[in-house]
Amino acid sequence: MDYFEQLGVSRSSSTIDIKKAYRKLANKYHPDRNDGTEAKEKFQLIQQAYDVISDPKKRAVYLKQNYTVITNPREVADSFWDSALS
Template sequence: MDHFELLGVTRTSTTTEIKKAYRKLANQYHPDRNNGEEAKEKFQLIQKAYEEIADPQKRTAYIKSTYTVITDPREVADSFWHSALS
């Protein structure tokens, strides 16, 4: 799952918005407040997502590694035909 979707924020969200969303979800799924097994797993995922996108440098690296930016539509066509004909 995408870290931004998990926290309920967009890629253009500010650090403050990300932190606010994290705190809300962390309080909801914290193991001390929620005894379910799913809550513990969800809390760990939320923590990992926050650690990855809270820092602007890590967020930039995450976006670059996760999302493909298409600058030239011919690149997509070339890669499609290359893989289709191979």
């Protein structure tokens, strides 16, 4: 699953929006607050997603490596030609 989908934010979300989404989900699925069997696993996935996309350097690497979800093919083509011509 895509890290942005796990947090429920778009790829163009600001760090503030990412942090808000993380806090909301962390409060909901934190093992101390939620006794469900899936809560611990879900919390770990949320934590991992936040660690990657909240850091600008890690986020850039993640976005470059992860083209599994193509929302706009034109962006991919432009990105390819920008990197090929530079």
